Amino acid sequence: xxxxxxxxxxxxxxxxxxxxxxxxxxxxxxxxxxxxxxxxxxxxxxxxxxxxxxxxxxxxxxxxxxxxxxxxxxxxxxxxxxxxxxxxxxxxxxxxxxxxxxxxxxx
Numbered sequence: 001x002x003x004x005x006x007x008x009x010x011x012x013x014x015x016x017x018x019x020x021x022x023x024x025x026x027x028x029x030x031x032x033x034x035x036x037x038x039x040x041x042x043x044x045x046x047x048x049x050x051x052x053x054x055x056x057x058x059x060x061x062x063x064x065x066x067x068x069x070x071x072x073x074x075x076x077x078x079x080x081x082x083x084x085x086x087x088x089x090x091x092x093x094x095x096x097x098x099x100x101x102x103x104x105x106x107x
Contacts, residue, residue, distance in 0.1 A: 006030065053099065061095025 006013070013030040040048060068087040072079035080087070 057095045057099035060098040061091050064094040065091035 010030075011032050012028060015027045015029055016024050017027045018024055065087055068083070068091060069080050072083040072087060076082060
């Protein structure tokens with residue numbers, strides 16, 4: 001029996017089938033495989049979440065700075081030097097917005 005394509009929210013498909021003795025028994029046709037379990041201690045989970053959030057915020061900051069740097073360089077000769085303080089401050093603000101310190105401590 002072929003299994004049709006199922007939505008990702010479907011966990012299992014079970015059919016109720018009669019045995020030769022007439023007893024109804026469940027028969028599992030499809031069961032979603034669970035992904036690999038993360039290997040992390042429960043005690044360290046909050047620290048992992050904080051670290052991940054900080055690293056993502058840093059990546060946002062650097063990406064924002066990089067685009068501002070390139071734009072300044074295109075606009076003026078040695079524009080990146082002239083706009084360095086402004087670009088750093090604005091990129092830092094964007095990174096701080098991504099970090100959301102108040103949510104960082106509410107884990």
